[in-house]
Amino acid sequence: MNNIFGKSTSVSDALDTRLTCRSFLDKEINKDIIFDILDKARRAPSGGNLQPWRVWAISGDPLKEFKNEIRDKAIHNPRGEGTEYKIYPPDLKNPYEQRRRDVGEGMYSALNISRDDKAGRIKQFMRNFEFFGAPSALFFAIDRDMQEGQWSDLGMFIQSIMLLARENGLHTAPQEAWAIWYKTVSKFLEIPDDLMLFCGMGIGYADPNNPINSFRSEREEVEGFAKFIGF
Ligand SMILES: Cc1cc2nc3c(=O)[nH]c(=O)nc-3n(C[C@H](O)[C@H](O)[C@H](O)COP(=O)(O)O)c2cc1C
Numbered sequence: 001m002n003n004i005f006g007k008s009t010s011v012s013d014a015l016d017t018r019l020t021c022r023s024f025l026d027k028e029i030n031k032d033i034i035f036d037i038l039d040k041a042r043r044a045p046s047g048g049n050l051q052p053w054r055v056w057a058i059s060g061d062p063l064k065e066f067k068n069e070i071r072d073k074a075i076h077n078p079r080g081e082g083t084e085y086k087i088y089p090p091d092l093k094n095p096y097e098q099r100r101r102d103v104g105e106g107m108y109s110a111l112n113i114s115r116d117d118k119a120g121r122i123k124q125f126m127r128n129f130e131f132f133g134a135p136s137a138l139f140f141a142i143d144r145d146m147q148e149g150q151w152s153d154l155g156m157f158i159q160s161i162m163l164l165a166r167e168n169g170l171h172t173a174p175q176e177a178w179a180i181w182y183k184t185v186s187k188f189l190e191i192p193d194d195l196m197l198f199c200g201m202g203i204g205y206a207d208p209n210n211p212i213n214s215f216r217s218e219r220e221e222v223e224g225f226a227k228f229i230g231f
Pocket residue numbers: 018019020021022103128174175176177178199216217
């Protein structure tokens with residue numbers, strides 16, 4: 001693996017060093033950098049060139065105010081507001097369920113949070129709603145009329161942002177956890193009713209000293225998911 005804290009100068013390096021950053025430094029990012037990332041990411045492909053992405057970027061005092069609102073609400077209602085879409089299938093089968101468990105266990109063990117430390121796990125989960133300390137955040141929404149194909153387009157757009165972040169020496173944390181606060185997020189950002197919130201994303205500089213950022217999730221080998229025919 002390459003140095004994850006530097007700036008990527010190739011797509012391969014950006015892919016290799018992108019990880020879900022769960023601890024950011026308290027170091028502001030200039031609006032121009034985020035604007036430039038979005039300006040480049042808009043070249044992402046989409047079926048029929050529908051470009052079905054909508055983005056809210058939030059930073060500074062409004063972000064602080066927003067996080068305070070969520071923190072106050074979460075004290076009384078830690079499960080949030082439900083979700084408008086299913087984050088996972090209702091009965092997640094294997095190997096998917098096992099992978100989900102494995103990544104959770106890997107993450108908690110990097111932080112020395114044991115299996116029976118429920119409070120520790122909840123506390124770490126709640127870090128989602130602080131954007132893991134990121135100085136800026138993005139929210140992604142999609143028109144409710146859109147279908148599976150357009151959700152996939154939105155995913156490609158989001159991945160483009162995450163790779164461009166690496167080129168700027170930044171890291172990201174895509175967060176579906178925000179779906180449980182869809183009402184509050186939509187109200188705060190004044191997201192029109194015809195749009196549905198997909199996810200949030202912390203963006204900033206990774207804290208090199210937090211062990212959580214050294215955790216690397218597993219991947220299946222190519223032979224496990226690809227078939228080559230006619231080569
Ligand atoms: C759309 C999306 C939503 C995610 N939501 C969360 C989240 O709410 N909280 C979290 O800690 N990680 C979240 N993740 C991170 C995944 O757990 C992570 O991508 C996966 O375990 C692979 O690890 P890596 O990103 O570090 O390579 C999300 C990832 C994606 C792509």
